[in-house]
Amino acid sequence: MGAFFDQYLPTWLAYTLAGLIHVGLIINLVAVGALIFIWLERKISGRIQDRLGPTRVGGKFGWLQTLADGMKLLTKEDLMPEGADGFLFRIAPYVSFGASITAFIAIPFAGGDYPWIAQRVNTGVFFVIAVLGLEVFGVILAGYSSASKWSLFGAMREAAQVVSYEVPLGMCAVVPVLLAGSMDLVVIGDQQAGWFTNWFIFNDPATFITFWVYFTCATASVNRAPFDLAEAESELVAGFHTEYSGLRWSFFFMAEYGSMFSVSILASILFLGGWHGPIPIASLLHVDGTYFGNLLGCLNVLFKGTLGVAIMMWVRWTLPRLRIDQVMATCLKYCTPIAAVMFLGAALWQYALPGRNFFGLSRAPAAVYNVSEGWSAGANAAIEKSAPVETVNAESPTPVAVVLTQSNRGG
């Protein structure tokens, strides 16, 4: 978008304007998303528990309930404990919320030649996971500055848990990167174009298992039940946000829902084809690459992300909470080794059955084939033949995939 404005405006103004538009869109996405997810969570938990959930505010389904609660939170007194460290106490929610929305910068909502993304980062996977990990700082600050022992317990738990779960989470995210040969989320998404058989989750047994490990670790790293130890209302009153009230508290809430959404979208891009649906509607209608096609893709991503969030809610309202040592054991004894073995499995599978996907039953589309072949012996010839790969993205930043294959060819 910056490039677009650059044609009409001075460069500094063009990029500032583009940046502001992106920030506005992302904040809206997270805030409105949280609004919808909180409503959704109430409805889902209500139905799971044989209740109706909100029914009054905003008409039939109570869909304005969250907004009404938001108003209430705005008008609440902003309390701070006497012994609290004022500056840190005040800044903590914004750190969390900031980290949560920053992740969306590098998340694409539609791919193709003109991807819908605020800033294309050629190490997108790395960036998103790293930034999401920053959310824990807000939580630790909140716990440390609250002058409450319960908050401190919550913060320490969160620190231990999130830092540990970053390891298997990262290892799981590496598997699709391995298949795609790129860390660029746009490239990863576009390599799964076509039918659902091209999704990385169905690429081989290893990726299938990796997806579930990823989902478990993602649930843990965003502090959702059964891993919600940092809040653990039956043990720690409310954990790290015990002393927060009003709007500051709701920032933590929005941050939580924001990161739930971003890890779900990340899951959908890494494993579930991102904007490429189970059925390639856009290409069947011959609209792929157009604005309408991108809109369909965007809806697809949002739908998959929402589905992931809904599954997290389903899990939350069904399972009891684990204990801190059990959470750590799950991470270090199960998730990390499984992720490591699956990484190896995926690599070996690629080596043994190059260019095949859907558990080796069908042939991968050319894009995937070319890149993943890059690791095997027959790669050079394949890439020589499909020279257009290099010219496709002449305008956009050079995809890492191509860089990798080139270097491979050289060596």
Next chain:
Amino acid sequence: MATVDDPRTIEFDVRTDEMLVNMGPQHPSTHGVLRLVLRTDGEVVSEITPHIGYLHRCAEKIGENLTPRQWIPYTDRMDYLAAMNMNLGWALTVEKLLKYGPPEKGRHLRVIISELGRIASHLVGMGAYGLDLGTFSPFLYAFREREKILDLFEEACGARLTYSYLTVGGATADLPPGWLQKCEAFLDELEPIVDEYHALLTTNAIFIKRTAGIGVMPQEMAIDFGTSGPVLRGSGVDHDLRRDGEETYTAMYDGYAFEVIVQKNGHYPKDHDYPAVPTEAVLGDCWHRFYVRMLELVQSIDLVRQAIDRYSRSEGSYGEPMKLNQKLPKGEVYLETEAPRGQMGFYIVSNGEAIPWRVRARSSSFCNLSVAPELCRSCLIADVPAIVGSLDIVMGEIDR
């Protein structure tokens, strides 16, 4: 407090400063106004000290100024989740002093009502234990069924929480027409739902991880601390006052077929299709206490069914209540009954007037809670709600 020589003391490689944390009296999982002072080393709790009395209403002193029937409403407020059983305990104690036995029909009515009370109480116990472990849904499922019992109680006596229904002499009123059919319909509805509870909690892998092997109470300790009810039976002590109690109480269950829910020779009664005991569970741990409660739920369903059958076949009076200012004979009696949470004992000293000289309530939760400091040695913070929750205490009964 655990000392270095104490074999229960666990040596940790990292020792940090100990911290005193107040859990309660305002805390989501202390079942009311219990205050626990935790001495923690990080996440590890080395000692807990319960502080009680926040709900003390001096019910015993009030009892010295009222006639036994006037005191019935105060028994309601002891274990407010099983008020019917409290009424029954007090009524039977006064009847023991009066050497009075209720008529046949009244006896079966009491079984119906007190066993329904037990079901309602165990439902809350189960749901609240789910809350302690961080799952919210079973709580609402439990309340859904409990509401139906409360509806039945409301129809019988007009109240939903503090009934004052079973009273000295019998009950305040007979069951209304059509009530038995509704009750039977409810039992038919409840029985399959118990499997749902087992699926959500009893056999859930995380639930087993959180409760099996946690807070293990050996038999000797259970007896030494005077625990009772599911807490005692969860430790494998074969003792149920409905079978082993005094004549005044066991006469009520005369002719009823039921097996005491306890693990004997390595297995529980097999009269129903209960889920298997997981291999991780140790006799006397939180899981067993919970399991006994769940099995008693089914047992009570059976007992109510039997009682409905007998009640509908028996004739005559349901037992008119005693006069409000009935003179009590001189003497003193003590009687314990098997309330849902354990043995609820009442002690009356009478000097021959209508108002007793001294009234005493020995509550089961009081004794059950006294064992908590022993169980919560060197456990994690998350185990404290799990252990205290498995004792299923009600503060109204502890503080009286």
Next chain:
Amino acid sequence: MSGPSFVDQLKQKFGGLITGANLENIDPWIEVAPEGIVEVCTYLRDEPSLAFDYCNSVTAVDYLHIDEKKAAKSEWQPHLEVVYHLFSMQHKHSLVLKVIVPRWSGEPGVLPEVPSVAGVWSTADWHERECFDLIGVHFTGHPNLRRILCPEDWVGHPLRKDYEMPLEYHGIRGR
């Protein structure tokens, strides 16, 4: 319940420490001298034929007529009775023990002393604390004799017959 046989057995064993018994009451009881209560209780617990391993309750009763007319007609002198309800899990039989002490030891305000049986049954720990709190019996040798139901700084023992509710407690009106 077989009260008489217990009495004979205990009298044989302890002689003078068993000060009396009431076998006509619905729940017969045996009176024990205060100084012998721990010894008797330990015996009751450890003797296999008795095996009273379960303590139901420890409580006390205050005997005092506030009304002077009634006091004049009374058959007893003012005193306190500490009552122990025991049960045997093994034999399923029960027993009531009583210890009779004066209302005050020496001058008013000094609590009467009874040896603690918390070392015999752990149940007695909290029950004796409650008894101390509400009725005012000092259990000597108790590991942690603090108030349990009333606040730590409460004055008086509410279940005493001559107890008067304080007019004020930390600014809260008492009546």
